[in-house]
Amino acid sequence: MKRFAFVITLALAGPALALPPLSTVGPINDGLRSIMIADQIRIACPSISPRMITAWSFIRGLEAEARKMGYSETQIEDFVESKSERKRLESEAAAYMKARGVVGGKPETYCALGRQEIEKGSQIGAFLKVK
Numbered sequence: 001m002k003r004f005a006f007v008i009t010l011a012l013a014g015p016a017l018a019l020p021p022l023s024t025v026g027p028i029n030d031g032l033r034s035i036m037i038a039d040q041i042r043i044a045c046p047s048i049s050p051r052m053i054t055a056w057s058f059i060r061g062l063e064a065e066a067r068k069m070g071y072s073e074t075q076i077e078d079f080v081e082s083k084s085e086r087k088r089l090e091s092e093a094a095a096y097m098k099a100r101g102v103v104g105g106k107p108e109t110y111c112a113l114g115r116q117e118i119e120k121g122s123q124i125g126a127f128l129k130v131k
Contacts, residue, residue: 019070022079023088031062031123032080036093038127041117044110048118048128055127 022028035055042050066076079085100116102109117125 019075022066022071022075023085025066025069028062028066029089031058033089033092033096034123035059035127036089037096038114038117038124040093040097041110041114041124041128044107045114046107047111047131048114049131051127051129058127 035058038050038055042048063076067073097110097113100113102113114125114128115130118128118130119125
């Protein structure tokens with residue numbers, strides 16, 4: 001009888017222990033947005049190049065952090081490969097860049113933001129370097 005009660009308790013507790021969507025986990029979402037912004041800057045600005053090893057190490061760190069939080073490899077992969085999540089992050093990245101003066105088709109605006117991020121030592125700036 002005690003064993004049955006224990007199983008029922010675990011079954012009822014399961015939903016309470018459910019993890020929130022990865023998109024709502026601030027450090028994961030913010031980290032991926034920073035990577036996306038840095039990538040847009042390095043693509044558009046000819047005088048800034050990426051710190052690829054730094055970026056890849058950071059991404060691996062985000063994955064490790066998500067695993068420590070209890071997310072499975074499948075959950076992490078589904079989040080990273082989700083087209084809707086990518087669009088959402090692209091929208092957040094675009095809003096961030098627009099608010100800081102970036103204008104599509106004007107590389108100098110991307111370069112200016114990239115240099116600002118590098119100078120202030122932001123997470124975005126950590127993924128970039130001036131050529």
